[in-house]
Amino acid sequence: xxxxxTIARPYxxxxxxxxxxxxxxxxxxQLEDLAALFENAxxxxxxxxxxxxxxxxxxxxxGLLKSKPDQGLASFLNLLANNHRLVALPEIAKQFIAMKxxxxxxxEAIITSAFPMEGGALTELLASLKKRFGGKELRPTVVVDPExxxxxxxxxxxxxxxxxxxxxxxxxxxxxxx
Numbered sequence: 001x002x003x004x005x006t007i008a009r010p011y012x013x014x015x016x017x018x019x020x021x022x023x024x025x026x027x028x029x030q031l032e033d034l035a036a037l038f039e040n041a042x043x044x045x046x047x048x049x050x051x052x053x054x055x056x057x058x059x060x061x062x063g064l065l066k067s068k069p070d071q072g073l074a075s076f077l078n079l080l081a082n083n084h085r086l087v088a089l090p091e092i093a094k095q096f097i098a099m100k101x102x103x104x105x106x107x108e109a110i111i112t113s114a115f116p117m118e119g120g121a122l123t124e125l126l127a128s129l130k131k132r133f134g135g136k137e138l139r140p141t142v143v144v145d146p147e148x149x150x151x152x153x154x155x156x157x158x159x160x161x162x163x164x165x166x167x168x169x170x171x172x173x174x175x176x177x178x
Contacts, residue, residue, distance in 0.1 A: 005095070008088045012095035015076055023070065024100045030069050031093035034077070037064055038089045047086045054081040061086070106137040110155040114148040114164070129154060132161070 019027050037043055043064075047057060058081040062069065069077060080086050101107055109129060111117060117125070126138055133156055145153075149165035 004088055004091045007085065008091035008095055011076075011080065011085065011088065012092045012099065015073075015092070016096055016099045018072060018076075021103075023072070024103070026070060027073055028093075028097050028100050030065070030067075030073055031089070031096055033065055034061070035090040035093035037061065038087060044087050048084075054078075054084075057081050057086070101139070104137070106139055107133065107156050109138040109140045110143060111140050112143045112145050112148065112153040112155075112164075114144070114146055114150050114152075116144055117142050117152075125152065125154075129156070129161075133159075 015027070038047070043061075046052060046060070058078050061077065061081070062074070068074075077086075080089065080092075097108070109126070111122075111125065122140065122142065126140060129138055130136065136156075138156065147166060149169070151162075151164040151166075151168075153164050153167070154161045
C-alpha cells in the first residue's frame with residue numbers, strides 16, 4: 001500500500017486550494033478534531049468495514065464532532081468517506097496545517113521540557129527561537145517529559161534543537177567511552 005503521506009498530500013492540497021483565507025483557521029481546527037477521532041483504533045476499524053455504507057459512516061463521524069462541519073469541509077469529508085480515505089485524516093490535517101502555517105509565515109514548534117513551561121519562561125524561549133528561525137511566528141505546543149531531567153528539546157518542522165540534560169549526559173557517555 002502507498003505511504004499514507006503520499007495518499008494524503010493531494011487531498012490536503014485540494015482542500016487548502018479550495019479554502020478561503022478567512023476559513024483556514026476554522027477548517028484547521030475542525031480537521032484537528034477529525035484527526036483526533038481517527039486516532040481511535042475502533043473508529044479506524046469501523047471506517048474500514050465494507051458492510052458500513054460511506055453515507056452511514058459520514059453521518060456517524062458528523063455526529064461525533066463537537067460542532068457541525070462547514071459546508072465545504074462536510075463535502076470534503078463525504079468525498080473521503082466515498083473514496084475510503086478517512087483513515088488518512090490525521091495526515092491530511094497535519095499537511096493542511098503545515099500549508100496554512102507556511103502561507104501565514106508561521107511554524108509549529110513542539111517544545112519538550114522536563115517541567116511545565118508557561119508564562120514568562122515560554123515567552124522568553126519563543127522570542128529567542130523566533131530569532132533562530134528567521135522571524136517566523138512560532139505556534140508552540142509544550143510537552144512535559146520528566147526523562148529529559150532538565151533543559152528543552154525544540155522541534156520546528158524537521159529541525160531539532162536539543163539542549164536537554166539527558167542528551168548532554170548521553171553525549172558525555174559516548175565521549176568518555178570512545
